[in-house]
Amino acid sequence: MTTDFRTPALDALAKEIIPEEHFTFSAATARDRFFNDTRMLDVKQWVHNAFRTNPTSMIGHMIDHLALTGTEDLLDLGCGNGFILEDLRPHLADGSITGLDIAPAVLQAARQRLHGTATPCTWIEGSADDLSMLGDDTFDRVMANYMIHYVPDLDRCFTGVRRVMRPGGIFQLTTDRTDSMLEMYDAHFAALNAMGAPRDLFKASPKGRLSLTNGADLLGKHFERVHTVTWQDQLRFTSTEPFMRFYEVGHNHCCASSEEDERLTASFFAELRERVQAQVTAAIEARGYFAVTKYTGSFLCQ
Template identity: 25%
Template sequence: MKRVSSLTDSEQLRTQQYKNASNLSVRIAIHVDYSTNPIGVWQWFFDMLLAAVGSEARILEVGCGRGDLWLQNADRIPKGWAITLTDLSEGMLEDARKNLGELAGRFQLQTANVQELAFEDDQFDAVIANFMLYHAPDREQAVGELRRVLQPSGVLFACTLGQDHMRQFWELVRAAAPASIPDYQGVDSTFGLENGESQLRTAFGDVVMVPYDCNLKVTKAQPLVDYFHSNGDADVVSGKYDEAFRQEAQRQIDDHGYVFIQKATGCFVARGDVPGAASAE
């Protein structure tokens, strides 16, 4: 299961992993059901967004997924926001429309590649690129595009994950199915909490990271099996490792009452131009 190459393979992401919202929905479910922080990540994020842009703003989200950010904050969206939602996958966008239901009419939805955004310069007051920049094959180009479509005074929000995210889950996988992950590297190897700031500073002058404090306590084995399948290749999805994986998860639940899984989540907030960038042209 070669996660590094598949992580940034746009065609594979569009046609397989994210051809629709099914795999994403499984991964979201475990966080919704078993997170330790009573304030959900999308409420936490929306608080930051609202504080930064106020009641009048043009907002772009790239990699919108199922639109959960907006559905979970539906009654908080200011009337003065003009919002465009994009995703690389047409299937994901269709599932976003279904998930948003009547709220979908509040947005412009269209497919887009973060490395080639079909928007004019200086068009948006805020751009959201949450949990997706680690999928961009050329992140410097992607970050440059995000800066280009932002107003000079605009702000970029880019949530991502860190080195220890889901560490105990992958330890569980190694214990039950070591042959399934010989090449595993996490998203932090591409765009993570530890290296994201330097990548954003190629286009932004001011970058800060705001951490989100939350972990998982999973009290049932099946959600862990489902999560395992959602990340796996055909060999994993076949069920070859299911019994060993389930037994190891159940053993931990029997011993401790739950499987503890550490999360490492945060959001980069980026503004301004790189000092001297204009004069260097």
């Protein structure tokens, strides 16, 4: 079943509020701040499972398009805490998994999550733009899920993927549209406006660096065939508490608290959360739930 949550009203709102400029963060910031533990990933993963309305999960969507037979050797770039690999592993009963991540804390979590499974697993601490430790024509499948915007050198990363991927293999890169989770950004920007916040906080998701909009052109420089498959979901919250955890911990207040900034005090973020929560509460009272629409998908590259 194909689910379409897009409406003309949401498309018009996206054009009105989503800025052209997006946040950018270094790999070091991702390693040392975002993923120095698993909290951010844990909250996002819990929310996307607990509050989704699409009966097909995003992981199910990924697995469908990887076209696994069970014997493939798979490389997961930015494997995080192994949440996706845990569901994918039974589809590789006679294959192998190699997980690479720049952050030791989440890599250890992945190692523990898949410890003792029959599928052989190898774990590598490193950056996705340096695959020099891996041999040519080593993998049948390569994945990069929601992490490519942190990679310092994209051209070097994609060149490395081509080298380590066997002929006929598939590179699956999953990312968002820049207007994904539009309702959350709408509430966030409205609160910032009411507070007279610094204008440099009004930026789109860092996934704008390589989104579903611009990714095909970037990948087309390195792969002969780039096919885009899309997936939608709508998270629906009938209580403000889980949404606020998603907003504050899972997304660092839409990236506003991602890096230290002496202008942004604890009281600033307390007021920001109060204003966002008030909007979410009003939406729940009016409609019965607060919706966050997810526009995402994958590039399948060969």
